Amino acid sequence: MAIKHVNKANVLRLDERIIRLFRVSYIPLARFALFVVFFWFGFIKLTGMSPAGELAEALTAKTIGTEYFDLLFKLIALLECLVGILFLVPKAVRIVIPLLFFHMAVVCAPLVLVPEMTWQSFMVPTLEGQYIIKNIVIIAVAFGIAAHTEPLNKFK
Secondary structure, eight states, X not given: OOOOOOOHHHHHHHHHHHHHHHHHHHHHHHHXXXXXXXXXXXXXXXXXXXXXXXXXXXXXXXXXXXXXXXXXXXXXXXXXXXXXHHHTOGGGHHHHHXXXXXXXXXXXXXXXXXXXXXXXXXXXXXXXXXXXXXXXXXXXXXXXXXXXXXXXXXXX
């Protein structure tokens, strides 16, 4: 069976259509993905089903004291739910990005403050450490969303 000759013009048109689809769908898909991750993880913290509790408690013990753990764990859970919801609101970018970075500072802190739970050895993270390190992808997606925000001077 002979393979048909591929027309270069058809390949280029297909390539342009695919890229157009990605450009049109990236922001809504990114917003929805961030909503799912943040709201879901916040919700399971609120319901007491999160496997992150032990690590969060160790972080709280090393920083401000375990007597504040329950309150702070619920507050971080509510913040996660709020961040998730705000990512669905295009006009909320200027609010949600600072909240996201505050959240990231808190949830990434165990890499430095609780290394016994986040690193097996030099540059070899535990499962918890890997879970934290993947946040770099969340930050990159948030940057992509923020990069598509209209500057304030366009609204004069």
